[in-house]
Amino acid sequence: MTVRVKICGITRIEDADAAVAAGADMVGLNFYAPSPRYLTVERALAVREAVGRRAGVVGVFVNAAREYIEERRRALGLDLIQFHGDEDESALAGWPVPVIRALRIGAGEARAALATTHADFLLLDTFHPGLFGGTGRARPLAELAGLDLSRVFLSGGLTPENVAEAASLGPYAVDVASGVESTPGVKDHSKLRSFIENAKSAR
Secondary structure, eight states: OOOEEEEOOOOSHHHHHHHHHTTOSEEEEEOOTTSTTBOOHHHHHHHHHHHTTSSEEEEEESSOOHHHHHHHHHHHTOSEEEEOSSOOHHHHSSOSSOEEEEEEEOTTOHHHHTTSOOOSEEEEEEOOTTOSSOOOOOOOGGGGTTSOOTTEEEOSSOOTTTHHHHHTTOOSEEEESGGGEEETTEEOHHHHHHHHHHHHTOO
16 A cells, blocks of 8 residues: 555645645644644635545644644544644543644654554654744654554655655655645645655655
């Protein structure tokens, strides 16, 4: 099976349509207000309606209250919930949909990080002291060779140029936001199509 692709930080209907048409398996909607990719519920509903059941929809949250997350999960029919902050393990438990635990890690920390959570999936992102994701920083992919990535979303600095290398490591999915954008929150459709094609054709 080819690797799954998640296009994160979707803010516009036309970008959601382009992602799904190009073969994206999931789109990510960001509910972290300081992010340039933040969506109100109203805008998120429009994107959700455009996607329909053609792809999974992931809600991305950072240190949010459980009630805040649950309101959006119900309103949008979220398929997965992504925790991208400093949440403890109890915050990840008890949800009716699978959860993704994002881990912001530095070089050489991947092996130890994979054993730190009981979430359904992990997302390996690159560490930045002032940002919760969307850093655009790449990591040496070679350090992940030989690790069991079967429940891992690989993220952090991925682009159309390097995604095939990431996909060849056998992760559950690859994940991109800034690597296919013209400006923060606005996807470049040519880059988006190239990213998905290169990921899906990797061996």
